[in-house]
Amino acid sequence: MIIVTGGAGFIGSNLVQGLNARGISDILVVDDLSDGHKCLNLADAHIRDYLDKDDFLQRIQSGQHLGPVEAVFHQGACSSTTEWDGRFVMRVNYEYTKALLGWTTEKRVPFYYASSASVYGNGTVFKESREHERPLNAYAFSKFLFDVHLRPLLAGIDSPVVGLRYFNVYGPREQHKGSMASVAYHMRQQLHTGNTVRLFEGCDGYGPGEQQRDFIHVDDVVAVNLWLLDNPQVRGIFNCGTGRAQSFNEVAQAVIAHHQRGQLEYIAFPEHLKGRYQSYTQADMGALRQAGYEAPFLSVEQGVQRYMAWLDQRA
Structure with missing residues (x-):
């Protein structure tokens, strides 16, 4: 059985x-379905069972037997970068992940967890080392602190443990995320209600819409996770981006090109994001490449086209 939290x-x-595409359906999904819309993401999936995240935590902490577990992919978290209830964020993200690490380590079960590029804050170097990490919000701090917690333990853990620092992920099955959905998704929604795609004006020395991020299609994220499953010798904390920084303007142009209509408009930069916004990210992919991952990553132009086509099919 494979466990996917946040499944x-x-x-x-x-x-x-991605697991289903390999013929794997012996999957336990763990999540919080307080927002029932998320269950639609699994309507076409093949899984064995579902557990609420609190029930799952109680079971592993009480020592209840879950059956043979091949691997745990821990994707569940409070992912809102604007959530400032630090006690809640730390309980859901940090303490929960520590409990899973302890359980998988004891059982010698491979543990693959979602870290985040947000740990780098407003830095200019995005390399997996402490001197480049300075989180700007509670979400980023919770991810950062678990990475810090893990580092000195790695050498003494017998089973595979890998953290992936996801950069700006976009693609299918994100519609439930609301304001936290990708800019590509929001741009499409804007075109469906008008003929204008709106971007932020310049900030931090960047021109209108010229802020740059490392945008990675979710298919590439899945490919990296499955490669880790196939390569249990790989351990550590790795960036998971494309290694390319592309502008919000480029994302907008890709969305407009797919729909063959639309124009750009620039709006005032929100006050509440000033000083807490990553205007530039670009993953240093050297560590993951050195570990043996060789597959190419989709560009914004390729990935947005693939995503828009997927949305068209489900319109």
Whole structure:
């Protein structure tokens, strides 16, 4: 059995699809379905069972037998970068992940968890080392602190443990995320209600819409996770981006090109994001490449086209 926490969420449900594509359906999905819309992400999936995240935690902490477990993909988290209830974020993200690490280590079960590029804050170097990490919000801090917690333990853990620092992931099955969905998704929604795609004006020295991020299609994220499953000798914390920084303007142009209509408009930069916004990210992919991952990553132009076509099919 493979366990996917956050399995009804964005990356988790795509990971379930990736496992299904390999013929794997012995999957336990763990999630919080307080928002019942997320269950639609699993309507076309093949899984064995579902557990609420609190029930799952209680079972592993009480020592209840779950059966033979091949691997745990821990994708569940409070992913809102604007959530400032630090006690809640730390309980859901940090303490929960520590409990899973302890359980998988004891059982010698491979543990693959979602870290985040947000740990780098407003830095200019995105390399997996402490001197480049300075989180700007509670979400980023919770991810950062678990990575810090893990580092000195790695040498003493017998089973595979890998953290992936996801950069700006976009793609299918993110519609439930609301304001936290990708810019590509929101741009499409804007075109469906008008003929204008709106972007932020310049900030941090960047021109209008010229802020740059490392945008990675969720299919590439799934591919990296499944490669780790196939390569249990790989351990550590790795960036998971494309290694390319592309502008929000490029994303907008890709969305407009797919729909063959639309124009750009620039709006004032929100006050509440000033000083807490990553205007530039670009993953240093050297560590993952050195570990042996060789597959190419989709560009914004390729990935957005693939995503828009998927949305067209489900319109």
